[in-house]
Amino acid sequence: MSLAVMLKVLRRHALMPALVLLQVALACAILCNVLFLVWQRVQPMVAPSGLAEDELVLVDQITSRVRPWTGADVRAGQLALSRTPGVRYASAALGLPMIGTMMVDYTLQSPRGVKVGVNGYFGEGLVKSLGLQLVAGRDFLPSEYQEFGVNQPSSGVPDTGSTESIIITESLAKQLFGDQPAVGQILQVPDEPDGHGYQVVGVVRHLMRNQLALATDGRADNTMLTARRVGDTAMVGYAVRIDPAMREVALRGIRAAINEAFGPLLSEDIPVKITTYAERRHDALRGARAALWLFAGVTMAVIVVTAIGIMGLTGFWVQRRTRQIGIQRALGARRSQVLRYFMVENLLIAGAGVLVGMALAYVANGVLMRHYELPRLPWSYLPIGGALVLLLGQLAAWSPARRAAAVPPVVATRSL
Amino acid sequence: MFGYYLDLAVHSLRRNKVLTALMVLAIAVGIGASMTTLTVVHLLSGDPLPGRSHTIFYPQVDASPKGKDSDEPLDMLDYRSAVDLWSARRADRQALLVQSQVRLNTADAGKPAVMTMMLSATTDFFTMFDVPFRYGGPWSEQDDASRARLAVISDDLNQKLFAGGNSVGRTLRLRDSDVRIVGVLKPWRPSPQFYAVRGGRFAAGDTSDFYARPEDVITPFFTGLDINDGNFQQFTCWHMPARPGHLQDAPCVWVALWVQIKDAAQVAAYRRFVADYAAQQQAIGRFTHAGNTRLRDLMGWLDFNGVLPGNVRLQAWLAVAFLVICLVNMVGLLLAKFLRRSGEIGLRRALGASRAAVFAQYMVESGLIGLIGGAFGWLLTLVGLWLIRQQPVAYADLVRLDVPMFLLTFVAAIGASLLAGMLPAVRACRVVPAWQLKTL
Incomplete structure (x- = not known):
């Protein structure tokens, strides 16, 4: 049967198709937005961390109750940790992956004027302690490290005339410099107009930032390491890389080493946290997981309700036309043709609904974006959501269409 | 039919x-x-203080040298501005507030010490916010001034430590100091915990912590500063404090001041008082700017912070x-x-x-x-x-x-x-x- 005839039938009985269309449009609008929200939450979960995850133990919240730790305290702790059995490397650090208690953020500006917001991690030897993979350039030289703490310039501006060395990630290098090699390039921090600039000395494959809310849309790796040694500070943490075969021994040793190094001065009020990377990651992503369950629930509910609606309406639609179907069958239409007719009809209605729905999704996202600090829905979500809804429509129409195809030709002869 | x-x-x-x-x-x-x-x-x-929220105000001045007249002032006050505005007593009631984490040892029971949140406030806190008491009552202004070692505890804590009995007169050990209980609250659960709301504009919508329970222990403001010295958290600092957790003389904002002005006609006068204070501080060189003082009422402040x-x-x-x-x-x-x-x-x-x-x-x-x-x-x-x-x-x-x-x-x-x-x-x-x- 030709498309023109199909459209004519739909136009003549416009109410039923219009309702299906409306349902499909609403479902499409909601699903596009929910899929987008899901993806926003999933990205920090699937982004590669770049770390030696199995070997990493994170220690933080080492807080003093009397005076800030001095650079010497911090180094003594680092030494004690690195001598602990089962520990390969240890670095004192300000800012660590998956830990939100201390975050350092910068805006980096490339010579081409590209500005990128990044998180920074400070600490000596972090490339080794975190198990990062260098893909270009080199690690910091021991002579490059400068001490950073309360009594050093607090704005973070290097006080020598030279530039400060930094290591960035591959993704960050791409954003800042395009295809040019990053090593040797100079970056500025626009918030520090009298800054002397930062020179890229190395590039690592991945390193996840600790501001997880921003780890979306290709920004998960917007991270840099600076050649700074932790100086005097109120609170310090350590990245400790252990031999995974000796995990239990190492964890016990780490606790003992911390108690020995900082012991009498440790604040009794704020307990030191010693956890494996996996535990930290689990805690840090708790909120995102709860949100995912909620969105999964919404998606399921929308799908079920829409499927019920389409099935019910199509079923009624088929029932009303039982006699016409019988006539068609009597005149020689095959079962497969009847089946195909109803499936194509559903595709047509749902297709129109999806078009309306995609426009609606975009408008709804615009409203949400203006009022609720959501990012812009990328165009690419619209066809994905649309395809999903079309598939849903076809599945829902399948059973009523089968019923239509099963109408025997003899119906045509009844009550005529 | x-x-x-x-x-x-x-x-x-x-x-x-x-x-x-x-x-x-x-x-x-x-x-x-x-x-x-x-x-x-x-x-x-909802309105956490129905019928009285329109009389409650949150004064703000901007002590940060990094701020500008065109910016919003910082969400809390530095110690000196807060104490100056409080001690001028230009409003009907005024309360200084600061929260800190404190170690609570239960003096008699053989239970281990726990970390809990402590609110330190001047006495108007109770009358201004209509906080309900089960036993005892608030301390006096004299107690505020003399840094008396007193505390008011929540119903929850009273259930936990004293099985819900009248614990007025009993002793709590907060960190290394003994405080005498003068009052026990009835269950009190404002939604949100409005007096601790701040920084909402930096929270990117993640504001569920504004609905936390009120603190279990409330001490007089200056008493709290004494017994928990070194454990205070800044809202923000423009330089690192010399001694972490001790903020009285640090370049930090960390104290909240709430005032009650019952007569609507007096609000403008108080607003002018806050602006004049800032201008005077600028004149003596302590502030770099004085044009962005604020006096929002309670609901206005909650709105500004986008509490939902x-x-x-x-x-x-x-x-x-x-x-x-x-x-x-x-x-x-x-x-x-x-x-x-x-x-x-x-x-x-x-x-x-x-x-x-x-x-x-x-x-x-x-x-x-x-x-x-x-x-x-x-x-x-x-x-x-x-x-x-x-x-x-x-x-x-x-x-x-x-x-x-x-x-x-x-x-x-x-x-x-x-x-x-x-x-x-x-x-x-x-x-x-x-x-x-x-x-x-």
Whole structure:
């Protein structure tokens, strides 16, 4: 049967198709937005961390109750940790992956004027302690490290005339410099107009930032390491890389080493946290997981309700036309043709609904974006959501269409 | 007539149980989801001090040398500005507030020490915010000035430590100091914990911590500074403090000042007083600018901080959109249901029923579906609220269905299904009797 005839039938009985269309449009609008929200939450979960995850133990919240730790305290702790059995490397650090208690953020500006917001991690030897993979350039030289703490310039501006060395990630290098090699390039921090600039000395494959809310849309790796040694500070943490075969021994040793190094001065009020990377990651992503369950629930509910609606309406639609179907069958239409007719009809209605729905999704996202600090829905979500809804429509129409195809030709002869 | 239509409706709903079940399910799920989220919105966006919030104000001056007149001032006060404004006593009541984490040793019980939040406030805190006491009462202004070692404890803590008895006169050990209990509160759970709201504009919608429980221990302001010295957290600093946790002389903001001004005419005078204070501080060189002082009232301050968590608002939007889907779904199913009975309608019309009568009959049927859907929707709302109570959010224990929301559940369910039934009922009463009778 030709498309023109199909459209004519739909136009003549416009109410039923219009309702299906409306349902499909609403479902499409909601699903596009929910899929987008899901993806926003999933990205920090699937982004590669770049770390030696199995070997990493994170220690933080080492807080003093009397005076800030001095650079010497911090180094003594680092030494004690690195001598602990089962520990390969240890670095004192300000800012660590998956830990939100201390975050350092910068805006980096490339010579081409590209500005990128990044998180920074400070600490000596972090490339080794975190198990990062260098893909270009080199690690910091021991002579490059400068001490950073309360009594050093607090704005973070290097006080020598030279530039400060930094290591960035591959993704960050791409954003800042395009295809040019990053090593040797100079970056500025626009918030520090009298800054002397930062020179890229190395590039690592991945390193996840600790501001997880921003780890979306290709920004998960917007991270840099600076050649700074932790100086005097109120609170310090350590990245400790252990031999995974000796995990239990190492964890016990780490606790003992911390108690020995900082012991009498440790604040009794704020307990030191010693956890494996996996535990930290689990805690840090708790909120995102709860949100995912909620969105999964919404998606399921929308799908079920829409499927019920389409099935019910199509079923009624088929029932009303039982006699016409019988006539068609009597005149020689095959079962497969009847089946195909109803499936194509559903595709047509749902297709129109999806078009309306995609426009609606975009408008709804615009409203949400203006009022609720959501990012812009990328165009690419619209066809994905649309395809999903079309598939849903076809599945829902399948059973009523089968019923239509099963109408025997003899119906045509009844009550005529 | 209504009874007869009800009878017909029950009969009709029984005839096609699957279709009826689907419709009831659609309305129940839609109402359940919407009412769950709307209840949360309702509970979280209310006035924490009904009847008095318009007299409560939050003065702000900007001590940061990094600020500008065109910027919002920082969300809290530096110690000196806070104490200066407080001790001027230009408002009817004024309270300095600061929170800190403190170690609580239970002096007598052999229980281990716990970390708890302590609020340190001057005595007007209790009268200004109408905090209810079970035993004892607030301390005096004299106690504030003399840094008396006193405390008021929450009902929760009193249950935990003293099994709910009158513990006035007993002793608590806070860090390394003994304090005497002078008052025990009744259960008090403002929503949000309005006096501790700040920094909402930096929270990117993640504001569920504004709904935390009030602190278990409340001490006089200056007493708290003494006994918990070194454990105070800044809101922000423009230089690192020389001694962490000791902020009295640090370049940091960390103290909140709340004032009550009962006479609306006095508000302008107080606003001018705050501006004059800032100008005077600029004149003596302590401030770099004085043009961005603020005096927001309580609800204005909560609005400014966007206290309703972003994901709660988002969930409410999603739920309402979902309800719309459910309604469209119901329109379709009702239409299918009603028009299947075209023959019956034709017969009624031929026997003299008016269009209005047919319309009424089908509206009654829609309303009945709404009522049943509402009942199931109410159950689903209870389930939804239970799920929210299981979430690790600060407002979890606040979430319950109150009477207005319970009623709204049914009103919304019946209203929604009447709305959904309108179009199908109109179509049904337009059925031409003659056509239908022919096919009977």
